[in-house]
Amino acid sequence: MSLPSSWRAGAAALLLAAPLALSGCSATTSGVPASLAAPVGNGSPIGGPTVDAGRDSLSTAATFVGTVMTSGGFTLYRNTKDKAVPPTSSCLGTCTSTWSPIGGAAQPTLDGVDATLIGTLVRPDGTKQLTVDGWPVYRYIKDMLPGTVNGQGVDGVWQAVGPDGKPLTEKAAPAAAPAPPKQAPAKAAPAKAAPAKPPAAAPKVVAPPTKAPVAPPKPTPKPTVAPKPTVVRDAPGTSSTD
Numbered sequence: 001m002s003l004p005s006s007w008r009a010g011a012a013a014l015l016l017a018a019p020l021a022l023s024g025c026s027a028t029t030s031g032v033p034a035s036l037a038a039p040v041g042n043g044s045p046i047g048g049p050t051v052d053a054g055r056d057s058l059s060t061a062a063t064f065v066g067t068v069m070t071s072g073g074f075t076l077y078r079n080t081k082d083k084a085v086p087p088t089s090s091c092l093g094t095c096t097s098t099w100s101p102i103g104g105a106a107q108p109t110l111d112g113v114d115a116t117l118i119g120t121l122v123r124p125d126g127t128k129q130l131t132v133d134g135w136p137v138y139r140y141i142k143d144m145l146p147g148t149v150n151g152q153g154v155d156g157v158w159q160a161v162g163p164d165g166k167p168l169t170e171k172a173a174p175a176a177a178p179a180p181p182k183q184a185p186a187k188a189a190p191a192k193a194a195p196a197k198p199p200a201a202a203p204k205v206v207a208p209p210t211k212a213p214v215a216p217p218k219p220t221p222k223p224t225v226a227p228k229p230t231v232v233r234d235a236p237g238t239s240s241t242d
Helices: 005-029 093-097
Strands: 060-061 066-071 075-077 097-103 118-120 127-134 138-139 158-160
Touching: 093 097, 093 158
Parallel strands: none
Antiparallel strands: 060 066, 075 158, 097 127, 097 138, 118 127
């Protein structure tokens, strides 16, 4: 059974319209919301020349140079070449690629920050920039983590902003030099033997003084007695003269 010509024409129209409808759906669902295309603050990449302070709360953080004011956790800086009366920024052109001005189009959330210190100025390109105590404020590109103050003292003109809006003057600590390689401990020199003590001298025995022998007394010589002459007596009746 053949279909009426009007039905065949309607079916053909539906077949032609289906690809167009499908292509339209894919184009709608493949896009990325603008709010996610260029996230800012809280450590996310910065989209555009300024940081939107309206998405970040202004607060304070303790660092080694003192307590600083922060935007989204990152230290705020001001430039001594700028002016507070009237608020004027001298960081223009390529300067903003290193020092991102804090946008002031939206009112930021304040956490421990005096609201009377917060204001805005209009930059030469027509955008609004946040001011603290009248001074334009910025974020340093080399502060990769919240709470760092790598911009303190750069070029002698950049200063971290304190919680009272005043600049901090303490310089950032220089990078620590690498520690020298540890050397093996030197071997202890062998202890020198104590010099041998000479043997103790034997105590001298002092002999008692020797007395000279006493010579025995010489015998007294007896007086020589002359011998008596022997008298020979003659026998009776004889004579020695005979």
